[in-house]
Amino acid sequence: MLEVSGLKVKYGEVEAVKGISLSVPRGSIVVLLGANGAGKSSTLNAIAGLVPATGKVTFEGELLSGQPAEDIVRRGISLTPEGRRVFPSLTVAENLHLGGAAHAAGEVLKGRIEAELERFPILRERYHQKAGLLSGGEQQMLAIARSLMAAPRLLLLDEPSLGLAPLIVDKVFDLITDLRSKGLTILLVEQNAERALEVSDHGFVLQSGQVVLQGTGPELVRSDLVKQAYLSE
Amino acid sequence: MDIFLQQIINAISLGGIYALLALGLAVVFSIVSLINFAHGELMTVAGYGMFFAIAVSLPFPFALAAAVIFACAAALLTERFAFRPMRKADMTGLLLTSFAVSAILRVLFQNGISARSKAVPLPAELSGAIDLGFFHIGIVPLLSIVTTALSLWALTLFLRRTTLGKAMRAAAEDFQVLRLMGIKANRVIAVAFAVSGVLAGVAAVLWIAQRGSVDPLMGFVPVLKAFVAAVIGGLGSLSGAVAGGFALGILEVLFQAFLPEAALPFRDAFVLGFVILILIWRPDGLIPAPVSRRS
């Protein structure tokens, strides 16, 4: 579904991503693992069009490279950025509205908001509150719901469990499996390698902007590299 | 007592104009980090819009519409042809661009229209006063208070109820994420400029109602006041801009009214001195803009 080849991202003189190639099959969950600064977020941002990159990105057979973020989301790829980044002074309602405003209008838009409120009942309770007043977990739900308002076929999730209480982390991973079961394809960046590999079909390990290892979830869990670096046993 | 009451009305009326101007600056600054010193020239353009409308004998309401439309169009044109190509520049680069736009427009007015001021006569009914017995209130201050209130209400409605308004508020907080939602950056920025143009147009009408003329350099003083007001309020904060505008207007009128005669020539020094005190007390302004987590 998504094919990335030879992707490079440069910030000034610093090359954060040095020619990554990966593919995400339809209906799968794929995870990118790696230490801080390995180039995981840069890879997601480059796919979403937020940062300029070279290399080739194709989605459902169409070339995406070079298109701005506004257009890529219209093609069906939604990114939930690291740190949630909800609009703090806007209400939950307004955050959701903006998530879908460029993709639907009128009754369709209302229907999508209703669907997200069904999925995340907590957001219905907080509907008219400012997003900045929500707890971290609630903000993460809102951020994901807002990304889903665009009705994407591929969801890019950047560190969705970061900084959340264990109970909430469970919820997030339940949600990820649930979304996949409803037909969504997911490309996930996670620090929590153990949990991520449990839910993933395939994983890539990044080091210094390059893919050093890849395989199915179970394969990676067994690999020495992953064991040493990312799994605490 | 009645003098005090009158000075209060004077202060609110002047503060309202400053508030509209400061809002115009803040709307753009909050989204693109540009302090648009050409904002004053948008007012001048609005003034010429009124002048030309009256010169071709259009009814007065059309002159008002012309002011707002001209200012809005000028704001969009400067955005498209001056600021958009400089989008990637840093804050200093944008600031210098706005100085350049301002200087170019002034020379265009001077050499293309006239270096002399042009009379913009208002209907005679507007220059009177309403006598309430115990005190009277001028029609122009009254109208400017009403106009300011209506404009603020309309802007609030726009920002809260419309998708574009919400998008502008969101853009002020996190522009990148807004783009991730599929909302076009250029569109939001253009709307911000258009809104600032409309605000400049309305402020220009109120400003011209006081002075009765438009000249090429008309925008210089108001844009400085607007800048001071925006800083008092908290640069980039919309409610701060309104608060700062009123604070500046009230300070100016009260110092003018109640300073001793001998100190009057130094009124502006007193006002700015007080502004400095405010900023020592609240370095980020009265109502600071939410600090965006990434810039």
Add this chain to the structure above:
Amino acid sequence: MKSFRIAALAGVMAFTAFSSSAMAEDITIGLATAQTGGLAFADQPSLAGFKMAIDEINANGGLGGKYKVTLDVKDTRTDTAATVQAAQELVAAGVKIMITPCDADPSIAAGQISQPAQIPTLTFCGTTPTIPDAVGDYMFGTYPADNGQATLLAEYAIGKGYKNAYILKSPDSAYTLRLPEYFSEVFTKKGGTVQGEGTYTMGQQDFAAEVTKIKALSPQPDVIMTAAYEPDFPAFLKQLRGAGITAPVLGSDGIDSPTTTGLGAIADGIVHTTAGFPVEGSKLAAFYEKFKAATGAAPETVYVATGYEIPYILDAAVKAAGSVDGPALRDALANLKDVEVLTGKVTYAGTNRMPSRDITLVEIEGGARKLLLTATPAPADVPKP
């Protein structure tokens, strides 16, 4: 071969001699004036009139009938430093006469460059009476000075029987500060009382606080005098009348613009000074017609006329001096008497090089101006600068 060289050399010499003798009859006048920026409203129209007069004079053989004039026009952008630079360039280029902007500061700055070079220098319409003395004996004013205008206004106020006056002044410029003060001086000397003074900041636009104070005066003043001009004057007047204060208002030549008459009924009764008023059949009216025919637009201000007058003042001086030599021209200018120009007569003899000349008083009525009187204030009545 040799003879050819000699012939060629002789030819070149003859040509040089011919062209230099032609050059001797050509002089350059340098103009360091503000064609953009805050003074352009005065310097642009002054220059338009000036150029027109130079064209006419050149068509008649030049200044004094023999010195064809070329102009070296530099824009000083209303910047005093740029004015100094322009003056230095003009002096270096060897101009014989220099013209400076309609304001004291840049005129004095430029004059201090041209004075040591012995170049007679005239300000377009600087009205501050101290300009010539601040520079020296090569500096001349041309326009009715502040103290002269104030004298005429005070005499008019006394003549109308006004006893109590209120003056509004701004310390931001010599004009807005000193003109009302000269008025106070003459008005008090002639038996009037100055009841109060208000101060404003130029460009402040909001006079509500000042007006509220005037409203509280008891008794109300018989007359209010100010040298405020746009945008301050219209704003002040609107708010004054809006507050129901009906005292007559006296103003100076700064409000001689269409904006003032554009104010409608509230402008009725304003009396102000001006350099000249085109009553039908006057020279000034004829000039306005001529200007309109030549440029397609009627003059927007009397500055066009006062700019036009300067070359004719110079013409009279060059005739008297018989040369364009600096000291000779300076002396001739300083001794000019009763030179007939569009707006009356101009005299330098016996003055500090700020001319004694006719000043006009006009009253606004029904959106138009009408002539009250034209007079030269008696030198003894005019306050010392």
